Every structure is written in C-alpha cells, then in structure tokens.
C-alpha cells in the first residue's frame with residue numbers, strides 16, 4: 001500500500017505557488033517518494049482513463065532502469081532543423097531554473113525527467129504519417145514511476161502558476177489516489193484482428209537497394225542503411241496496452257518503449273543502445289551485421305559462427321565501430337572497446353555486437369553525445385552526411401522517429417537513449433512497422449530484403465500480425 005504524507009504535499013504546493021506569484025511566472029514543483037514495488041505495465045495501464053495519449057514507457061534490457069510516465073506537465077517541442085539537440089537542452093535547463101525539487105535520493109531517473117526523442121532526419125520532406133510528432137518532442141510527466149536497480153520511486157511534477165490556489169493540492173491528491181486505486185483493475189481489452197497487411201512498394205525497395213549498391217561500388221559512399229514499411233489494417237482500435245505487454249514478455253532483453261503523442265503511439269523493442277550517461281561514464285553500442293536464429297541449438301551456433309566470420313557483415317559492422325569510436329574520442333578522455341565483435345542473440349535474429357565505454361569530459365552533456373552519434377552507420381551510413389542525403393533522396397519512407405534517438409534525461413543530466421528500431425507507429429485501427437538494413441558494396445538486394453523481413457517479426461508478433 002502506498003501512503004504519502006498529505007500535509008507535507010500541501011505545504012510544498014503552497015511554497016511553489018508562493019514562488020510562482022513572487023516570480024510572476026510558472027514554477028515547477030517536484031517531489032519524490034520511495035514506494036513499494038509496482039508492476040510497471042500495470043502502472044502504464046492504470047493511466048488509460050485519465051491520461052490516454054499522454055503516457056510513456058521505458059525499460060532497458062537489463063531491467064536496471066524502468067520509467068513510466070502519466071500525464072504531461074511540460075512539453076518541449078520544435079521542428080527546428082539546425083541545433084535541435086542544443087535547443088532542447090537549453091529549454092530543459094531554462095525550465096528547471098527556480099524549480100522546487102524535494103528529492104532526498106541519489107538515484108538517476110527520479111525527480112524531473114524529460115522523456116522523448118528526435119526524428120531521424122528533420123530535413124526530409126514530411127508526410128501525414130508523423131503529423132502527431134514534432135521533430136524534437138519531449139514530455140515531462142505529471143506522475144512517474146521509476147524502478148532504478150530494484151528500488152521503486154514515485155515522482156510528482158506539477159507546474160504551479162501565479163493564479164493557482166488550494167484546489168491544485170486537491171487535484172493532485174485526487175489524481176494520485178485514482179492511479180493507486182485503479183492499479184489492480186483488470187484490463188480486459190478485446191483484441192483487434194488484422195484484416196490486411198500492405199507491404200509498401202517492395203519491388204521498388206529492392207531496386208533502390210540494387211542502385212545504391214552500384215553507387216557504393218563507385219564510391220565515395222561506403223554504407224547506406226535503407227528501410228521500408230509495412231502498413232497493417234485491423235478491424236478495431238489497436239490496444240497499445242496489450243502490444244506493450246506482449247513486447248515486455250516476448251522481447252524482455254531489449255529496450256521496450258512506448259511514447260504517446262496526440263492520439264498516436266510510437267512503440268517498439270530495440271536491442272540497440274545509442275548512449276547512456278551516468279556522471280562522467282558513457283556507454284554506447286555498435287550493433288550491425290545480422291543472421292537468423294537457428295531452429296536447433298546446433299544450427300543456431302553454426303549460424304552464429306558464420307556471422308562472426310562473414311566478410312560482408314564484418315565490414316558492415318566495422319563502419320559502425322569506426323564512427324562511434326571516433327565520435328566518442330572527441331568527447332571522452334578514455335574510450336575502451338574490444339578488438340572483435342561478439343554475438344547478440346535475440347528472439348528472431350543474431351547480430352554482431354561491440355560494446356563501447358568511455359569517460360567523458362566535464363562539459364559534455366548527454367544531448368551533445370546524442371548529436372555527435374546520431375545517426376550511427378547502423379541507421380544512416382558512412383560518411384554520415386552523404387549517407388543521410390542519399391537516404392533523403394532515394395528512400396520512399398517518412399522515417400519520423402524510427403531509427404532515431406529515443407530516451408530520457410534527468411535533471412542532473414544523466415539518462416539514456418536507444419536507437420528506436422524494431423518499432424511501429426500505432427494510429428487507431430492502423431499501424432506502420434519499420435525495418436532497415438545496412439547496405440554495403442557487397443550487399444545482395446534479395447538477402448537484404450529477407451533480413452528486413454526478420455526485423456519486422458518482433459513487432460508483428462506483439463501486435464497480433466503473425
């Protein structure tokens with residue numbers, strides 16, 4: 001049972017409103033409570049009535065950091081093309097100035113945390129598909145569950161304005177009570193049935209891969225990642241809560257995320273970390289090069305060995321290592337990575353994987369690291385700018401948030417971003433799923449097509465299309 005001191009809250013809200021009146025502008029009030037363990041999926045589900053369309057979910061592969069947000073206290077959004085990472089960071093810092101934060105704990109990911117992300121390429125011509133997501137979009141939740149290394153916390157964030165009075169306190173009490181009383185409600189949603197699967201221009205996609213292979217052979221581009229889309233139509237509204245809960249069970253070794261905005265939901269299970277920062281410690285991942293899982297243990301092992309020794313995949317992977325190492329060396333005094341890739345095996349696919357760790361310079365922020373790394377050649381290509389331009393020209397897809405940084409930053413500047421692959425955008429009765437692959441001079445278009453097929457599977461299974 002959760003018991004949170006009411007009188008304390010009343011005093012704190014009073015102080016925050018007083019400060020807002022003195023300053024003549026809104027002030028953030030935030031308090032953190034340590035609470036008993038709550039199932040994070042139940043917490044997400046219980047926001048369905050009051051906070052539908054204003055929720056997010058995040059879990060890292062090791063279950064070390066789980067964050068679930070309900071409601072929006074503050075939104076940071078823009079379609080700015082240049083300096084977009086810097087712009088978001090500046091707005092976040094400005095917003096936090098003069099805030100009242102009651103947080104006696106030292107863990108990361110508690111207190112004010114903004115969750116969200118960026119589009120893959122803000123210069124790409126927009127379609128209607130991603131109209132509900134700005135190119136940079138972050139939410140500070142009203143209520144947030146954080147499970148950090150096994151300890152559970154509840155953060156409450158309220159923006160107090162000079163016009164607020166006692167009724168604000170009553171509203172917070174009412175909302176918090178509603179969350180906790182509805183935690184154990186059963187969520188009996190009926191499952192929508194898939195009625196149609198549209199593969200978007202598959203022949204064109206294969207042709208584009210063939211043409212890009214020719215370009216790559218001629219140089220100077222070395223690698224270009226090309227992606228495609230599946231559009232699914234259902235006979236009823238797709239229940240994001242159910243899809244999330246399937247991903248949570250079926251892809252537990254991945255980053256599991258869901259981000260609602262204006263009625264749509266971007267959701268997925270990505271195996272790929274872009275960057276995590278805790279103090280001066282930085283962690284990144286090179287993930288590129290793929291092969292299917294085997295039907296038997298023996299076959300799986302043989303396939304893994306084959307991947308570890310396959311020249312095309314080693315080259316595809318090597319470009320990612322080269323770029324991430326270089327990008328981190330700019331921001332870190334020490335960068336450590338193994339000489340050879342290892343295997344990452346997830347449910348439907350195995351990848352070449354090289355973890356990277358570093359110690360960054362004092363003035364390096366998480367969003368600066370995101371800017372330097374995005375897009376890595378696992379999502380864009382090499383050289384970075386030429387590859388992104390090529391994608392912009394030849395790809396028949398509005399990537400939106402797919403293959404882009406998605407994650408969170410806390411008020412101390414710590415946080416983590418994944419690369420949002422193995423993902424889909426849910427829009428009422430319809431959904432788009434996305435999958436891409438690293439094209440190099442040695443690529444065979446048909447094999448790349450099959451590889452993207454494997455990468456659709458986690459989302460297809462979770463959404464009920466398999």
Ligand SMILES: C=C(O[C@H]1C=CC=C(C(=O)O)[C@@H]1O)C(=O)O
Pocket residue numbers: 225227272287288289290351377378379403421422434435436437438455
């Ligand atoms: C672009 C995707 O995967 C990337 C990550 C791992 C392996 C990849 C590959 O082998 O092509 C891709 O670079 C995707 O899943 O949509």
Ligand SMILES: [Mg+2]
Pocket residue numbers: 288289290316437438451
């Ligand atoms: Mg590949």
